[in-house]
Amino acid sequence: MNYEISRGCLREMDHMVEDGLGVGELAEVFTSAVQAVKTGGVESLIQLLREHPELAYARSQKGRTLLNHLCDWPGHFPREFETGRALIAAGADVNALAIDPDRGETSLQWAVSANDVAMAELLIDCGAAVDGLNGDLRPLAQALFYGCREAAEMLVRRGATVTLEFAAGLGLTGMLPRFFGTDGCLLPSAGAHTAPVKNAIRPDTTGDERMEQALIYAVINNRIESAAYLLDRGADINAMPSGFHFRGTPLHWVAGGDSAEMVEFLVRRGADLHAAAPKDKATPLEMAEHxxxxxxxxxxxxxxxQR
Structure with a gap:
């Protein structure tokens, strides 16, 4: 999803040519602009935008705009609010997809994935779609996938759609009953399954994964009450739903975190201590060690x- 920026990465950039600027000149200017974005050099950035207006929408060879760079992990860059406003005022597209123009991620997705609430709110104020492009629900999915509680809660305050999966990750246990009928089956209001990342791993079956995906979100975000509610209604504690870069059981996910309480809860409820993840066959213990x-x-x- 996001990639840590280093000085080496900046040196490697070879940027696209737009509006007649020479390759070498544009690369140098764009690199200077990225450095200004990352370091809070707002005055320098504004001057560069005045001299080269195309910088506001230019892309690196890897497909990132300056606004994408501002919102990329780890976020929270110096003077980011001023930087963001300067870029948007100069014509930056708040909904531009980074890296892949068809299947990439928006600046809002990246900002919430870094739990950068201030930056995310600026993007929404300036027109970013709170429910994602074409209503794909990815901003909230990614905030919960990366355990960014503050960003997830902000998205809900700003009107993001809350499905069964999201309610579980948000710890809205009191909301969960409305997604079930009297027969215990999920209602249409539960929403569709939303894979948390682009290029999701395809499911092994055509079965309904919403309960198990909801359980994973609850586990990642340490929502024990919501997890218990889902297990009481039939969620498979050892299922490995599709959609994640790494597939494993709920115990795999919590084993890589810090919640002893959730580990104990899952084991008490029957989690398989020796389940093997399909990708690398790691057990929860091996995940914790890794x-x-x-x-x-x-x-x-x-x-x-046991090993």
Whole structure:
């Protein structure tokens, strides 16, 4: 999804030519503009935009606009609000898709993935679609996928659609019953399954994954009450729903985090301590070891996990 920016990355940029500027000149100007964006050099950026107006919508060879760079992980760049307003005033498209013009991610998706609430709100104020382009719901999906609670809650305040999956991740347990009929089946109001990332892993079956996806969101965001509600209504605690870069059970996901409480809850509810993830066959214990979570490693071993 997002990539950490380094000085080496800046040196590697070879930028697109627009409006007649020479390749070398545009590359140098764009690189200077990116540095201004990342360091809060608003005055320098404004001067560059005056001299080269096309910078507001130009893209790097990798397909990022300056506004995309501003919103990319880790976000929260110095004077980002002023920088964002300067770019937008100069003509930057708040809904421009980064990297891939057809399947890329918007600046809003990147901002909420970095839990950069201030930047995300500026984008929404300036026309970014709170429910994503064509109502794809990806901003809220990505905020919850990356455990960015403040950003997720802001999106809801700003009018984002809340489906079953999202309500679970947000901890809105009192909202969950409205998605179920008297027969226990999901109602249309539960919404469609929304994969949290672009280029999602295709499901192995054509089955309904919404309950299990909702459970994963609840686990990632440490919403035990919502997780319990879903399990009580039949969610499979050992399922590995599609849509994630890494597929594993709910216990795999929490094993890479810091919530001992959620680990204990899942094991108590029947989570398989030795389930193997389909991609690399890692168990939850191996996931905790890989993510360097010594407290979770000790807890899993105490609960019966073995190598």
């Amino acid at each position: 993510r360097k979570k010594p407290d979770i490693v000790r807890l899993l071993k105490n609960l019966g996990a």
